Amino acid sequence: MAVTHGFLPHYTVTSHLCSMAGFKQFPEGMRHVHQLRVRYADTDRMDMVYHGTYAAYLEAARVEMLRDAGWVYAELEKAGVLLPVVQLNLTYKRPARYDQLLDVRTHVVAEPTTKLCLRCEVYHQEDLLVTGDVILVFVDAQSGRPCRPPEGLADKMHELGLIAS
Amino acid sequence: MAVTHGFLPHYTVTSHLCSMAGFKQFPEGMRHVHQLRVRYADTDRMDMVYHGTYAAYLEAARVEMLRDAGWVYAELEKAGVLLPVVQLNLTYKRPARYDQLLDVRTHVVAEPTTKLCLRCEVYHQEDLLVTGDVILVFVDAQSGRPCRPPEGLADKMHELGLIAS
Amino acid sequence: MAVTHGFLPHYTVTSHLCSMAGFKQFPEGMRHVHQLRVRYADTDRMDMVYHGTYAAYLEAARVEMLRDAGWVYAELEKAGVLLPVVQLNLTYKRPARYDQLLDVRTHVVAEPTTKLCLRCEVYHQEDLLVTGDVILVFVDAQSGRPCRPPEGLADKMHELGLIAS
Amino acid sequence: MAVTHGFLPHYTVTSHLCSMAGFKQFPEGMRHVHQLRVRYADTDRMDMVYHGTYAAYLEAARVEMLRDAGWVYAELEKAGVLLPVVQLNLTYKRPARYDQLLDVRTHVVAEPTTKLCLRCEVYHQEDLLVTGDVILVFVDAQSGRPCRPPEGLADKMHELGLIAS
Numbered sequence: 001m002a003v004t005h006g007f008l009p010h011y012t013v014t015s016h017l018c019s020m021a022g023f024k025q026f027p028e029g030m031r032h033v034h035q036l037r038v039r040y041a042d043t044d045r046m047d048m049v050y051h052g053t054y055a056a057y058l059e060a061a062r063v064e065m066l067r068d069a070g071w072v073y074a075e076l077e078k079a080g081v082l083l084p085v086v087q088l089n090l091t092y093k094r095p096a097r098y099d100q101l102l103d104v105r106t107h108v109v110a111e112p113t114t115k116l117c118l119r120c121e122v123y124h125q126e127d128l129l130v131t132g133d134v135i136l137v138f139v140d141a142q143s144g145r146p147c148r149p150p151e152g153l154a155d156k157m158h159e160l161g162l163i164a165s
Numbered sequence: 166m167a168v169t170h171g172f173l174p175h176y177t178v179t180s181h182l183c184s185m186a187g188f189k190q191f192p193e194g195m196r197h198v199h200q201l202r203v204r205y206a207d208t209d210r211m212d213m214v215y216h217g218t219y220a221a222y223l224e225a226a227r228v229e230m231l232r233d234a235g236w237v238y239a240e241l242e243k244a245g246v247l248l249p250v251v252q253l254n255l256t257y258k259r260p261a262r263y264d265q266l267l268d269v270r271t272h273v274v275a276e277p278t279t280k281l282c283l284r285c286e287v288y289h290q291e292d293l294l295v296t297g298d299v300i301l302v303f304v305d306a307q308s309g310r311p312c313r314p315p316e317g318l319a320d321k322m323h324e325l326g327l328i329a330s
Numbered sequence: 331m332a333v334t335h336g337f338l339p340h341y342t343v344t345s346h347l348c349s350m351a352g353f354k355q356f357p358e359g360m361r362h363v364h365q366l367r368v369r370y371a372d373t374d375r376m377d378m379v380y381h382g383t384y385a386a387y388l389e390a391a392r393v394e395m396l397r398d399a400g401w402v403y404a405e406l407e408k409a410g411v412l413l414p415v416v417q418l419n420l421t422y423k424r425p426a427r428y429d430q431l432l433d434v435r436t437h438v439v440a441e442p443t444t445k446l447c448l449r450c451e452v453y454h455q456e457d458l459l460v461t462g463d464v465i466l467v468f469v470d471a472q473s474g475r476p477c478r479p480p481e482g483l484a485d486k487m488h489e490l491g492l493i494a495s
Numbered sequence: 496m497a498v499t500h501g502f503l504p505h506y507t508v509t510s511h512l513c514s515m516a517g518f519k520q521f522p523e524g525m526r527h528v529h530q531l532r533v534r535y536a537d538t539d540r541m542d543m544v545y546h547g548t549y550a551a552y553l554e555a556a557r558v559e560m561l562r563d564a565g566w567v568y569a570e571l572e573k574a575g576v577l578l579p580v581v582q583l584n585l586t587y588k589r590p591a592r593y594d595q596l597l598d599v600r601t602h603v604v605a606e607p608t609t610k611l612c613l614r615c616e617v618y619h620q621e622d623l624l625v626t627g628d629v630i631l632v633f634v635d636a637q638s639g640r641p642c643r644p645p646e647g648l649a650d651k652m653h654e655l656g657l658i659a660s
Contacts, residue, residue: 020456022237039221039225041221041382042219042373044373044374045428046376048579050550051583052371052548052549053547054547055545055550056205056206059204059205059547060202063202063205074264076467078271084587084590085546085587087585087587088546089582091359091581091582091584095579098239099237099239148500205539206547208539208540209538209539210535210540211412211535212540213540216414216415216418217383217389221384249376249378249381250422252421252422253381253422254417255418257416260402367555367558369551369554369558370558371554388537389534389536393534393594404593428569429558429567429568429569
């Protein structure tokens with residue numbers, strides 16, 4: 001059947017984007033889940049995701065975690081708060097493959113101070129592929145010095161159950 | 166209010182992922198729309214998306230176009246058909262910025278032969294930022310030689326109204 | 331023989347870095363040659379350099395061409411002149427492979443105005459792999475508008491024989 | 496003065512490539528030094544090298560360390576030995592900036608077994624910017640299982656004084 005424009009729904013369903021993401025309760029605790037698709041650009045000749053690519057995956061995941069919690073990182077920057085990474089520890093258990101739909105589960109592992117300590121776990125379906133511990137520092141863009149987290153952020157993380165006790 | 170696990174919806178809404186994507190009719194014709202978020206990793210010190218990053222954006226978009234049309238590129242590869250890029254022409258009109266939600270609109274600009282000729286347009290809202298013309302070649306993985314497109318692909322592209330006349 | 335520190339030369343030879351680069355006369359004209367090594371990060375699962383990677387290769391090459399001609403792009407930026415890419419046309423003839431030492435040959439294809447039009451050719455030994463035409467625009471960082479090239483740049487390009495006639 | 500081809504040296508000097516690299520004795524011990532230039536592609540909008548970029552920097556450095564020690568990693572792969580990264584711990588002390596010439600100093604921090612444990616330090620001149628601990632595993636490509644390091648590799652690392660005691 002040829003598509004006639006008058007009858008075509010404005011948008012067709014694209015299940016690959018309407019992903020099950022957001023905050024979710026797991027047996028081990030509350031996690032934010034961000035879903036992403038492995039691109040060709042992300043792979044290397046060993047036919048797996050290049051180990052350095054995960055830095056960008058984790059970045060995308062934590063930005064969405066903050067957004068879903070109510071903080072848009074781009075807005076934070078405009079307000080003069082930067083959040084550079086000061087430590088990144090990645091452990092590679094199993095390779096991720098091209099075109100896989102990965103879940104990055106993120107939670108907070110310590111009370112936010114000037115530092116935000118995150119644990120990220122990259123899953124393909126039920127397989128844990130990579131774990132990443134990321135430490136970021138809230139920095140005042142003007143002074144260049146560490147500063148407190150945005151008002152209410154720690155409370156919100158607690159409220160969401162995202163901070164591991 | 167503290168989140169009690171029993172009452173928490175399994176997943177909370179994440180509007181940023183449930184994007185308006187898929188095939189869509191525009192005044193200028195039918196387009197496949199793929200939506201993506203600009204990551205920090207994608208930017209450069211000029212505070213815009215690095216011009217080389219668009220290669221990966223366009224790749225992600227055409228893979229979803231093929232998927233939404235019924236062909237999973239990863240499956241094509243397993244079946245012995247590769248689809249390398251032989252030409253990429255990018256024209257940069259306006260910069261894309263960090264955290265913007267971009268729409269990549271893709272359509273086919275010529276009858277598929279051994280070549281697949283795509284036109285991609287990267288929009289932020291109503292602003293056209295970048296156009297990209299991509300020529301890919303269907304290649305038989307065994308012989309390394311150009312080959313015909315998968316059975317039914319050209320027909321499907323016509324049916325979807327994706328091929329510019 | 332064990333290396334004893336007292337006898338070890340301060341630096342051992344590293345032929346891979348002391349590359350034959352700079353301006354060089356070819357039958358087809360004068361070219362700037364920049365040599366680089368393909369990293370694992372640059373490859374994809376098709377066991378070749380990802381097609382988007384060449385944007386960074388060409389960028390590295392033209393920055394060294396400018397440096398060898400007497401202009402440090404980083405200094406230009408500090409002086410308020412940006413040089414964004416407005417067009418990039420890449421044609422892929424043969425794949426580049428992991429660990430290959432590639433030569434990027436660059437020359438100027440038109441009299442520099444507010445635009446700088448470059449032709450780049452990526453070689454592995456005698457094999458031409460990729461050609462890239464890049465158009466950049468000199469932009470005044472303050473006004474955001476196109477501006478003239480730095481004083482003396484066009485003359486120097488002529489003097490070096492880099493501008494194709 | 497116009498360049499006349501007959502008088503032009505075949506190659507002009509390009510000091511930026513003839514870098515001081517290879518094995519070098521430091522007060523704290525022997526190190527392999529790999530020098531690289533920060534590209535625009537490597538930076539992000541915070542005007543520094545994106546934190547994920549260092550994975551590729553460290554990869555380039557260890558491949559050159561192996562090459563200078565007598566092992567070409569690409570040849571190892573052809574011989575059926577892979578060397579995937581299983582752990583990467585990065586600590587960011589100071590930002591690297593566009594166009595800086597960075598030294599990556601690498602040494603071995605434990606007797607090579609099926610694992611190769613490296614410590615990498617990224618310097619700009621005398622400033623230590625980033626430290627990276629990388630654990631790689633020698634893997635038999637056929638069986639997919641960990642295997643011994645190539646014959647003679649551990650001895651050579653000792654001979655070079657590269658293994659921290």
